[in-house]
Amino acid sequence: MDPFLLEALLNGVLLGGVFALPVLGLNLVFGVVDVVWLCYAELVMVGMYAVWFLHVQMGWPLALAFVTCLPILAALGLLLHLLVVRPLLAAPPINQVLATGGVLFVLQGAATLVFSTDFRSLGVEMPPMELGEVFVSGTKLAAFVAALLGAAALWAFLKFTYVGTAIRAIARDREVMPLMGVDPKRIYLIASAVGGGLAGLAACLLVVQLDVHPFVGLSFGPITFMICVMGGLGNMLGGFLAAFLMGLIVSTGGFWWNTEMSYVVAFLFFILVIFLRPQGLFAR
Amino acid sequence: MRINGTTTRRDLVRAGAAAGLAATVPAQARAQGARVDPLRVGVMTDLSGPFAGAGSQPLFWGAEVAIEMFNERGGVDGRQIQAVTADSQSRTETAINEAERLLGQERVEVVTGIYSSAHAVPLAQRFEQARKIMWITSAIATAVVKDKNFRYVFRPTVHSEQYGEGSVSMIHEHAQAKLGMPPERVKLAVIYEDGPYGTGVASAIEANAKSRNMPIVLKEAYSASAPDLSTLVTKLRRERPDVVLQVGYNPDITLFLRQAKSGGLRFRMMIGHGAGWSQIDRLSETFGADVNHFCNVDPAGTQMLDWTKLGPGVSDLAKAFVERFQAKHRLRDLPPHASMGFNNTWIFLNDVLAPAVRKTGGMAADALREAALAVDIPVGGTIQGYGVKFHPPGHPMAGQNERSIAVVMQFEDAKAKVIWPTAIAGGPPVLPLPPTHSFALRS
Numbered sequence: 001m002d003p004f005l006l007e008a009l010l011n012g013v014l015l016g017g018v019f020a021l022p023v024l025g026l027n028l029v030f031g032v033v034d035v036v037w038l039c040y041a042e043l044v045m046v047g048m049y050a051v052w053f054l055h056v057q058m059g060w061p062l063a064l065a066f067v068t069c070l071p072i073l074a075a076l077g078l079l080l081h082l083l084v085v086r087p088l089l090a091a092p093p094i095n096q097v098l099a100t101g102g103v104l105f106v107l108q109g110a111a112t113l114v115f116s117t118d119f120r121s122l123g124v125e126m127p128p129m130e131l132g133e134v135f136v137s138g139t140k141l142a143a144f145v146a147a148l149l150g151a152a153a154l155w156a157f158l159k160f161t162y163v164g165t166a167i168r169a170i171a172r173d174r175e176v177m178p179l180m181g182v183d184p185k186r187i188y189l190i191a192s193a194v195g196g197g198l199a200g201l202a203a204c205l206l207v208v209q210l211d212v213h214p215f216v217g218l219s220f221g222p223i224t225f226m227i228c229v230m231g232g233l234g235n236m237l238g239g240f241l242a243a244f245l246m247g248l249i250v251s252t253g254g255f256w257w258n259t260e261m262s263y264v265v266a267f268l269f270f271i272l273v274i275f276l277r278p279q280g281l282f283a284r
Numbered sequence: 285m286r287i288n289g290t291t292t293r294r295d296l297v298r299a300g301a302a303a304g305l306a307a308t309v310p311a312q313a314r315a316q317g318a319r320v321d322p323l324r325v326g327v328m329t330d331l332s333g334p335f336a337g338a339g340s341q342p343l344f345w346g347a348e349v350a351i352e353m354f355n356e357r358g359g360v361d362g363r364q365i366q367a368v369t370a371d372s373q374s375r376t377e378t379a380i381n382e383a384e385r386l387l388g389q390e391r392v393e394v395v396t397g398i399y400s401s402a403h404a405v406p407l408a409q410r411f412e413q414a415r416k417i418m419w420i421t422s423a424i425a426t427a428v429v430k431d432k433n434f435r436y437v438f439r440p441t442v443h444s445e446q447y448g449e450g451s452v453s454m455i456h457e458h459a460q461a462k463l464g465m466p467p468e469r470v471k472l473a474v475i476y477e478d479g480p481y482g483t484g485v486a487s488a489i490e491a492n493a494k495s496r497n498m499p500i501v502l503k504e505a506y507s508a509s510a511p512d513l514s515t516l517v518t519k520l521r522r523e524r525p526d527v528v529l530q531v532g533y534n535p536d537i538t539l540f541l542r543q544a545k546s547g548g549l550r551f552r553m554m555i556g557h558g559a560g561w562s563q564i565d566r567l568s569e570t571f572g573a574d575v576n577h578f579c580n581v582d583p584a585g586t587q588m589l590d591w592t593k594l595g596p597g598v599s600d601l602a603k604a605f606v607e608r609f610q611a612k613h614r615l616r617d618l619p620p621h622a623s624m625g626f627n628n629t630w631i632f633l634n635d636v637l638a639p640a641v642r643k644t645g646g647m648a649a650d651a652l653r654e655a656a657l658a659v660d661i662p663v664g665g666t667i668q669g670y671g672v673k674f675h676p677p678g679h680p681m682a683g684q685n686e687r688s689i690a691v692v693m694q695f696e697d698a699k700a701k702v703i704w705p706t707a708i709a710g711g712p713p714v715l716p717l718p719p720t721h722s723f724a725l726r727s
Contacts, residue, residue, distance in 0.1 A: 004518050004519070004521070004522045007518045008515050008518050011512070011514040011515055011518065012515075014514075015511075015512050015514070018511075018512075109332075112332050117331075117332055117333070117334075117336035117337045117341060118337055118566070119337045119534055119535055119538065119566060119570070121538065121569070121570040123570070125542070125545070125546065126546075128545075128546045128547065128548055130548065135518075135521070135546070135547050135548035137514065137543065137546035137547060138546065139546055140514070140546070209539075209542070210511075210535065210539060211534070211535045211538045211539070211570070213334065213337055213535065214332070215333055215334050215374070216535070218334075218509050219509050219510070219511040219535070220511045223511065250512065250515075251512075251514075251515050252515075254515035254516065254519075255515050255518065255519065258504045258505065258506075259504060259505070259506040259507075259510065259513065259515065259516050260478055260504075260505050260506060260507065262515070263507065263510070
């Protein structure tokens with residue numbers, strides 16, 4: 001096999017791992033609360049700034065900055081739910097989308113005012129793995145492994161804990177579960193905190209790969225939403241698989257044609273999916 | 285825009301910019317303002333969004349210093365310059381809306397600035413239609429003015445065809461002596477952002493390489509906001525270019541360099557072409573020694589030039605600008621955009637606005653246009669070394685400064701020095717990258 005094609009395929013898989021975490025977080029929140037957090041990529045941006053600030057400005061060890069980022073983002077997820085989403089739960093979906101879209105601009109503007117438009121770098125890099133002609137980025141590989149571990153932890157939480165079971169149950173039928181003793185308000189709060197925490201984990205993985213700036217969400221936000229829709233909004237396994245599919249389409253499209261064309265192919269595929277399976281590629 | 289008394293993000297940025305510029309007007313002049321109408325000049329740059337960090341912010345700062353110093357020196361016979369600022373937010377639609385506001389509500393006769401070629405292309409049409417002056421201080425795509433025969437659009441700075449000539453000529457000139465191979469064997473790869481700026485410079489590189497029989501092994505565009513460029517790195521490794529030429533903003537440049545390093549890409553030289561590549565301070569902060577000896581094409585930052593070779597009074601102006609800018613912003617090395625913002629704004633104020641006001645008593649766009657077409661500054665007459673004379677209407681490049689000069693500079697310990705054209709170079713280039721360099725080819 002052409003080693004460069006093999007490298008492109010590996011790049012696609014690793015890229016899918018990077019997309020997967022924000023997709024899981026977004027799907028979790030949508031599946032449970034039934035509200036799209038349009039500002040999800042900006043939450044990730046806040047997490048990236050948190051890691052950068054704690055590590056570079058405050059001199060904290062990187063691992064400690066990572067660990068601290070998760071509860072900060074979980075709290076932010078909670079706040080977002082309490083201050084913006086909960087008051088609009090009964091409102092038409094367009095109001096909810098506009099409200100979380102407004103938060104997107106607030107977060108971008110706040111980051112601009114606090115951190116300016118400068119690009120901030122963590123200055124962390126890991127040596128690449130060299131397998132003959134094939135190079136694998138150490139940073140991306142570590143991020144990929146962390147993404148898989150994060151996804152596995154989320155799966156275990158949803159599968160084996162009482163709260164996780166309640167979350168899944170609410171996601172399946174939000175009308176009936178309150179009659180069976182599940183408090184949806186509490187579940188919404190927990191799902192929002194976990195969704196925020198996943199944004200924090202995604203921030204930890206992205207901050208070692210991308211510079212932080214107030215508009216970094218534009219780099220991966222739109223594609224994250226596209227993957228969610230492609231996998232089926234609210235369908236976590238579908239979103240997870242769609243993330244890898246998208247990573248491979250972008251990567252091999254770039255290899256066989258060119259980088260620009262790879263996104264054209266990805267968007268064409270997305271449009272095709274929307275036409276043929278509007279409920280999502282992996283919806284049951 | 286103000287809705288129900290609330291302040292929007294745009295208001296905040298605009299207010300901050302306006303406050304900064306208002307503070308530049310001396311107290312005496314402010315007092316006089318009640319008696320003498322100020323001369324209102326639109327200044328549009330990207331103060332937020334990705335372009336701000338890729339050179340538009342220092343472009344604005346440079347313009348700010350120019351207006352400040354011009355006002356301190358008395359303005360135009362006591363009439364002060366009042367900047368009417370606009371933040372185009374790195375978005376073309378915002379740039380168009382802000383231009384409409386400046387022309388329609390603020391009723392300015394001229395707008396200076398314009399960082400991005402993607403903004404400049406539609407704006408130029410609008411200004412021409414409105415018969416108001418668009419004075420471009422940064423956007424460099426040749427396509428902005430070529431074959432358009434604009435009468436109200438002026439660009440004192442360089443254009444993209446000169447970038448391609450600079451990088452390719454430098455390699456061609458030094459290939460045999462420095463790389464030990466004839467230029468026809470030096471393999472080039474061109475990667476570029478897919479807007480008018482990247483496309484324009486990439487086409488110029490291709491045309492220049494073709495005319496010199498230098499092979500291009502890969503020419504590929506990408507979106508400046510792409511989240512991943514690792515496959516592009518893989519393809520570059522497959523093609524094994526000697527020289528990689530990149531045209532980008534930011535964060536695509538940092539993303540590419542990071543992924544190039546982790547992807548094992550190596551080459552004899554990397555040459556950037558302005559925009560994000562001209563933010564030397566930031567690149568050095570992010571990559572340290574990894575960007576040492578990389579090259580960049582852009583108009584020279586004034587601090588890179590030998591001021592003794594500039595015209596009478598110009599070196600004093602350059603010195604005053606550098607001191608003022610450094611005192612305000614404390615960068616290790618001034619990005620070329622700071623000089624571009626200052627120089628091209630100063631040319632407008634000193635050589636276009638002042639004569640037009642003195643001649644007509646006002647600053648109507650047609651008077652400014654007439655004054656602009658009469659500008660005749662010899663080489664060495666501006667702080668960036670180039671002269672100014674605009675191609676007249678009817679010329680394929682009408683409105684473009686025919687005396688603009690792009691240079692190739694090389695980074696060394698977070699500073700840039702000019703290495704091409706050889707006549708004004710501060711020394712020979714380091715070529716190829718030294719063997720100890722992270723990106724140097726392995727022997």
